[in-house]
Amino acid sequence: MRVAVLANLQKNAPTWPGMPKDRWDDLDSEETIQAIVTALESGGHEATFLEGNPTLFETLPRLNPDICFNICEGHFGDSREAQIPAVLEMLRVPYTGSGPLTLALTLDKPMTKRVLWYHQLSTPPFQSFERAHEPLDPDMVFPLFVKPSREGTGMGVSAESIVHNEAQLRTQLRRMFELYDQPILVERFIEGREVTIGLVGNLTAPAARRLPDDHEAPRISRGLHFFPPLEVDMSRYPEEEAGVYTSRIKTELVHTFHYLCPAPLPSDLIEELNWLAAATFRVTGSFDVGRIDFRLDANDNDKPYILEINPLPGLNPGYSDLPLEAAADGWTFEQLVNRILQEAIDRYGLEEANSPAG
Ligand SMILES: Nc1ncnc2c1ncn2[C@@H]1O[C@H](COP(=O)(O)OP(=O)(O)O)[C@@H](O)[C@H]1O
Numbered sequence: 264m265r266v267a268v269l270a271n272l273q274k275n276a277p278t279w280p281g282m283p284k285d286r287w288d289d290l291d292s293e294e295t296i297q298a299i300v301t302a303l304e305s306g307g308h309e310a311t312f313l314e315g316n317p318t319l320f321e322t323l324p325r326l327n328p329d330i331c332f333n334i335c336e337g338h339f340g341d342s343r344e345a346q347i348p349a350v351l352e353m354l355r356v357p358y359t360g361s362g363p364l365t366l367a368l369t370l371d372k373p374m375t376k377r378v379l380w381y382h383q384l385s386t387p388p389f390q391s392f393e394r395a396h397e398p399l400d401p402d403m404v405f406p407l408f409v410k411p412s413r414e415g416t417g418m419g420v421s422a423e424s425i426v427h428n429e430a431q432l433r434t435q436l437r438r439m440f441e442l443y444d445q446p447i448l449v450e451r452f453i454e455g456r457e458v459t460i461g462l463v464g465n466l467t468a469p470a471a472r473r474l475p476d477d478h479e480a481p482r483i484s485r486g487l488h489f490f491p492p493l494e495v496d497m498s499r500y501p502e503e504e505a506g507v508y509t510s511r512i513k514t515e516l517v518h519t520f521h522y523l524c525p526a527p528l529p530s531d532l533i534e535e536l537n538w539l540a541a542a543t544f545r546v547t548g549s550f551d552v553g554r555i556d557f558r559l560d561a562n563d564n565d566k567p568y569i570l571e572i573n574p575l576p577g578l579n580p581g582y583s584d585l586p587l588e589a590a591a592d593g594w595t596f597e598q599l600v601n602r603i604l605q606e607a608i609d610r611y612g613l614e615e616a617n618s619p620a621g
């Protein structure tokens with residue numbers, strides 16, 4: 264098939280005076296894009312990279328792809344990850360991964376948590392702030408964790424994100440509002456291990472963005488392939504990061520990662536994590552691929568808490584979590600990338616449509 268690889272390269276991103284230096288930390292490198300293009304070619308496809316910005320209105324019709332491999336993070340707006348899929352739907356071009364509704368929802372951590380909360384899925388208690396002086400809900404108990412609502416790659420996350428009292432909370436809120444012009448999320452601080460679950464696949468219907476009434480029903484995760492859990496070994500990172508998976512660890516220190524994959528976890532806990540990952544994938548309406556981040560509460564028997572779902576997980580073959588998890592499962596990077604594409608091809612029924620019999 265002819266595949267357009269749509270992404271936002273760090274080097275193509277707009278710049279302006281006074282721009283925060285971490286502004287484009289979650290955009291992709293040329294190395295990642297090249298690896299994806301090569302992987303798709305090795306899968307027998309013709310693959311071309313196109314920058315996911317307004318130039319697409321010209322470049323996409325010219326290329327006329329059968330399908331797009333979309334990993335655009337977008338540049339501006341509170342639904343920036345949803346913009347390219349929305350345009351592709353308008354142009355009626357198929358693409359990999361989740362659609363606009365899911366990408367807009369999951370970019371916004373508090374909105375996602377409201378959905379998780381409604382379904383009684385375990386996520387830390389939280390309050391979202393629009394101003395630094397708003398009163399703290401009485402049931403929010405210190406220590407708390409402060410982070411931007413709509414960023415990734417640890418942006419705004421540092422040792423100072425953990426706050427132990429009112430004064431620290433207000434200072435950190437003010438700092439976050441100054442740096443990130445968006446609501447700030449305050450959560451109960453979950454002290455404990457850091458685990459992430461990657462998966463590929465699609466739920467078999469009906470998957471109407473809700474949980475089955477019977478929680479034991481196997482269809483909660485039918486159609487999904489879970490990779491082995493990956494644990495970030497926080498004990499191996501500098502002490503000043505305070506056991507938090509910070510922006511510094513995710514950028515400056517990204518090449519010296521300390522991961523345990525498969526994570527040394529008991530099988531019943533892995534089963535519970537996979538169930539929660541599938542439930543999160545389901546209630547957010549995700550497609551094809553995802554990675555769900557957890558913390559295990561050291562003070563409550565390693566009880567898992569969902570922090571977020573990443574429907575566009577990083578795909579750098581050398582250091583991103585998902586490719587490393589796939590590798591721990593015996594998959595090559597080529598297999599991972601081509602499986603994501605195949606999931607979308609199957610979802611759209613493209614092969615039947617193209618086959619002579621179809
Ligand atoms: N409620 C919390 N309790 C403890 N640590 C947290 C909490 N929320 C986030 N963290 C830490 O911050 C990191 C980044 O948070 P996350 O919500 O996953 O955002 P990002 O989009 O930056 O990955 C987590 O991996 C974890 O180390």
Ligand SMILES: [Mg+2]
Nearest residue numbers: 416556570571
């Ligand atoms: Mg995360």
